[in-house]
Each structure stands twice: as C-alpha cells, then as structure tokens.
C-alpha cells in the first residue's frame with residue numbers, strides 16, 4: 529500500500545474553455561473483480577485496460593498473497609494465473625487494502641468459503657468503515673470473525689470446513705455486500721441466493737456468467753432481483769477488456785458542462801444502466817451530452833460522450849436512482865452549485881459510510897466556498913447561483929471529495945484549494961494530467977500549517 533503520510537494540497541483556478549478528446553482509465557469495480565475471478569479460474573486470465581490505481585493494485589497484491597500469479601506485461605496487459613475455486617492459500621502476512629472498500633469487502637467473500645485464517649487491515653479511512661454488513665451474512669455461512677467492536681478493521685476471519693449456502697436479502701442497497709455473498713457462494717456447495725430489493729451495479733453477476741458459473745437471475749414480485757449461484761464451479765479463464773470508468777468520467781463531464789465555451793469528448797465510457805444515473809440527472813438539468821459511437825464489448829455497453837457547456841437548472845433527483853450514481857453525488861453537488869434554483873438529493877444515507885462521510889464533507893466544502901446548502905440524515909439540498917470560491921476544503925482521505933472541489937475551483941470567482949490531492953491516486957491517477965490537457969489549471973498550494 530502506498531503511504532499518504534504527506535498531504536499534497538492543490539488549488540484550482542478559474543478555467544478558460546476546455547477542449548479535446550480524452551480516455552479516462554479503466555473501471556474500478558470491474559478491475560477489482562477481473563483480478564479476483566482470475567485468481568479463482570483454472571488457467572490464465574488476460575486483462576487489458578485494468579485500472580492501475582492504488583485501490584486495484586492492493587487487490588493485485590492480495591491475490592498474490594493468496595497464491596495466484598499476477599503479472600504485468602510491459603504494454604500494460606495483466607495476466608492472472610488462477611488457483612481454482614477453493615484453491616486459495618492461507619496468506620503469510622496481513623492483507624492491507626489501503627483505502628479500498630470494494631477490495632477488502634469482496635476479498636472477505638472470496639476467502640470466506642475456505643478453512644484459512646486471513647487478517648485484513650486498511651488506512652485511517654478504511655478502518656472507520658462498517659464491515660458488519662459483510663461479516664453478518666458470511667457468519668451465517670459459517671465464517672468465524674474476530675473484529676474490533678462495531679465490526680471494524682483490522683479483523684481476522686477463518687472460513688469453515690463446510691460452508692453453508694444461504695438465502696440473503698440485502699438490508700442495504702450495496703453491490704459490495706451482494707458481491708461478497710456471491711463470491712463466498714462460489715466456494716460453497718449448493719445454491720447461494722441473494723435477493724436485492726433495489727438494483728445495484730451487476731458487474732459480479734455479469735462476470736461470473738462470463739467465467740462460466742451457473743448463475744440465474746429472476747425478478748421478484750416486488751420488483752427486486754433474485755440471484756441464485758450454484759457453488760463450486762470450475763471457472764474458465766477469460767480475456768477481459770476493461771471499459772473506462774463512468775465514475776471517473778463524471779469529473780471532466782461536469783467540468784465541461786460548467787466551463788463556458790467547452791467542447792470535449794470522453795471516449796469508451798462504460799454505459800452499464802446501473803452506473804449512469806449521473807448522466808440521466810445532468811440531462812434533466814439541461815446538460816448537453818451527446819451519446820455517440822455506442823457499442824458492446826464483453827457484454828457491457830460503451831459509448832463516446834461529447835459534452836458541451838450548458839446552463840443548468842436545479843432538479844429533484846429520484847431517491848431510487850441513488851445506487852446508480854452513489855459515488856457521483858459529490859460532483860453532482862458541484863454541478864448543482866452552478867445551476868439555477870435548488871437541487872434536492874434524497875435517499876443518499878449511504879454517502880455517510882464511504883471513504884469519508886461524504887454528505888458532511890460536501891456540505892462543508894460548499895459552505896466554505898459561499899454556496900448555500902442544507903442536509904439531513906440522508907439528504908442534501910443545494911441552492912445554486914454565484915460561486916464565490918476562495919475556500920479550503922477538507923478532504924478526509926477521500927479522492928472524490930478532492931476531485932469534486934478542484935472542479936468547483938474551475939468555475940468559482942476565487943481559487944478553491946483542497947487540503948490533500950494525494951488520495952486521487954486511489955482511483956484516477958491521471959486526473960490532473962487529463963484535466964490540465966483539456967485546459968484546467970491546478971497549482972500546488974501551501975500546506976495549512978506552513
């Protein structure tokens with residue numbers, strides 16, 4: 529895990545028009561899963577377009593610790609030689625996932641159906657995040673856990689000799705919890721079933737199908753989905769080409785929408801319906817986003833997105849859209865700050881348990897820059913208008929807070945600083961280079977106590 533012992537403050541200044549064509553790096557959710565399923569397949573999985581960011585590199589290191597061979601060719605192609613379902617070895621050391629919630633929660637599922645002891649930890653952000661939501665169903669399957677109170681990292685778990693298949697109804701709309709149970713189900717005899725009342729990103733299901741698992745998805749009478757997975761399949765290695773991450777594309781898309789005179793194209797963006805709630809919302813607000821060159825690769829829809837500046841108006845975002853844009857609310861709040869009228873965002877309580885309490889961090893950052901907003905336990909409301917800027921935003925080890933407020937600085941009356949841009953490397957290491965290539969100006973800022 530990379531160390532972020534030294535914070536790197538950064539300032540964004542008002543930007544001229546943005547122009548150019550860019551490709552943002554590979555999707556983080558798909559990258560984690562490609563390495564994990566590769567580690568369980570029999571033979572060599574070849575991955576192109578893998579996101580080479582800290583969160584995913586921690587997953588690569590974890591798969592090596594379990595005994596898989598994970599190699600990178602000079603041209604950026606990754607090769608994973610898997611161990612077969614049930615073939616993970618007991619790691620010799622502690623598995624440190626750094627800042628990565630997806631990495632640690634899915635790997636807990638992966639290791640759960642084998643009688644091996646594994647100790648997990650993470651950085652100052654990850655050790656505050658709830659793990660009980662994953663440990664609870666895994667315990668029902670027979671996993672023993674020794675954790676700090678509240679189910680926080682660091683923790684040690686050991687899978688049972690004979691794991692039990694369960695039927696689990698998700699109490700929170702979380703693709704991480706769904707995926708952890710399904711990955712545990714892979715090593716469990718019989719059929720493991722997850723019922724999700726609300727549709728969340730389905731990359732695990734799609735990829736399990738691609739690797740040859742027997743997985744059946746049906747609709748529930750209440751509109752939810754029932755996912756039934758037969759345990760102990762032999763997974764066949766795959767060639768995976770990871771599409772560009774829509775959660776990273778969100779930053780240049782909002783920047784080009786807000787900065788007058790802009791006209792950019794973001795190429796090859798993943799358009800999975802469970803991931804594009806932000807695009808739907810921006811279109812409702814009046815954004816000019818043209819979806820072009822639509823195609824399908826590896827069972828996922830992709831498109832090039834041409835984005836031109838547009839004046840936005842406030843909207844109410846339907847609460848049921850939240851899972852399809854849960855990581856995009858910080859940047860949506862920035863778009864809302866520049867829109868006319870009020871933007872209401874209900875049903876976003878899950879934002880409080882991300883890398884930071886994002887609801888609180890966004891509200892504080894907006895206020896520090898002269899934008900009026902109000903918040904409740906699971907909602908945020910932003911009153912758009914003139915953006916004074918001039919504030920310094922506390923990012924709480926959260927990459928998306930850092931990137932969102934740097935975009936705010938591009939349209940604010942005065943420069944906007946973030947206290948630490950180093951965490952951007954966890955998900956979008958080329959953010960600064962791509963944004964400055966389009967025309968943005970970022971300047972190294974003074975540390976607060978310098």
Ligand SMILES: O=C(O)C1=C[C@@H](OP(=O)(O)O)[C@@H](O)[C@H](O)C1
Nearest residue numbers: 557630701702703704705854855
């Ligand atoms: O499954 C995944 O890859 C993810 C699911 C979401 O988390 P939750 O499952 O906690 O909603 C999301 O916020 C995270 O960035 C990635």
Ligand SMILES: C=C(OP(=O)(O)O)C(=O)O
Nearest residue numbers: 627628629630631855882
């Ligand atoms: C919530 C996020 O990631 P994770 O849960 O994997 O840390 C994110 O990338 O916004």
